[in-house]
Amino acid sequence: WVSDQAFVTLATNDIYCQGALVLGQSLRNQRATRRLVVLITPQVSNLLRVILSKVFDEVIEVNLIDSADYIHLAFLKRPELGVTLTKLHCWTLTHYSKCVFLDADTLVLSNIDELFDRTEFSAAPDPGWPDCFNSGVFVFQPSLETHGLLLQHATDHGSFDGADQGLLNSFFSSWSTADIHKHLPFIYNLSSNTAYTYSPAFKRFGSSVKVVHFLGPTKPWNYKYNPQTGSVLEEGSGLANQHQTSFLNLWWKIYQHSILPLYE
Ligand code: UDP
Ligand code: MN
Helix, strand or coil, X not given: CEEEEEEEEEECCHHHXXXXXXXXXXXXXXCCCEEEEEEECCCCCHHHHHHHHHHCCEEEECCCCCCCHHHHHHHHHCHHHHHHHHHHHHHXXXXXXXXXXXXXXXXXXXXXXXXXXXXXXXXXXXXXCCCCEEXXXXXXXXXXXXXXXXXXXXXXXXXXXXXXXXXXXXXXXXXXXXXXXXXXXHHHCEECCHHHHCHHHHHHHHHHCCEEECCCCCCHHHCCEECCCCEECCCCXXXXXXXXXXXXXXXXXXXXXXXXXXXX
């Protein structure tokens, strides 16, 4: 056990909390040996805070408006970067020496503690533009100095995609060329529709996938699930293929068996 390192996620509302809960539970199921931390914002209800604290070691509220003045300023100048700037708060967790950030729409399928052997800034390629990294899974080192530089970068340059991924890619711009050790293998951030875009690779490597990322507009919690059959309902949902369906079923299985009982 390493108590000065942590897995970190973010949920700014009760909906994304459902994703964070399943992610946290999936890390526990895989016997993660680091602390589990969730960053939340003031909109998250008291009920969800209580539930989150049953899965996570730390539930930390971050508030843009109440934070230091420079954050406030950055937020006012670029209101569209709200959630982005919130994600950047993970660099303020300086009671940890190193962390792995995971989006709330990711699911851990096997132990990923070895990610802590990597250094800042490590991430996997984005499936849409592989010279950019996907910011749904990354290794970072908390530092108020880095946090300040990131906010400054956000105020000065904004984000080319309006979100954290564009900002982080332009800040850590040497990622694609400088150090291959900072390229995480794709199995640490597999977008759930990859089996569809390159199915032979999925057939060859799919069984070693460690983290699935439900990237895009339709999240697991947007589907309907039939607890009797243990599968999501497919009508009208445009599911791409059976692999994607099996990842969704896995997400729902954890939600049904381990998260819903926490509400009782
Ligand atoms: N997020 C959040 N509330 C929101 C939108 C995003 O808490 O309203 C957080 C959450 O951790 C989420 C991450 O920001 O996983 C990135 O957003 P999302 O996963 O929706 O983007 P995608 O991966 O689909 O590009
Ligand atoms: Mn995501």
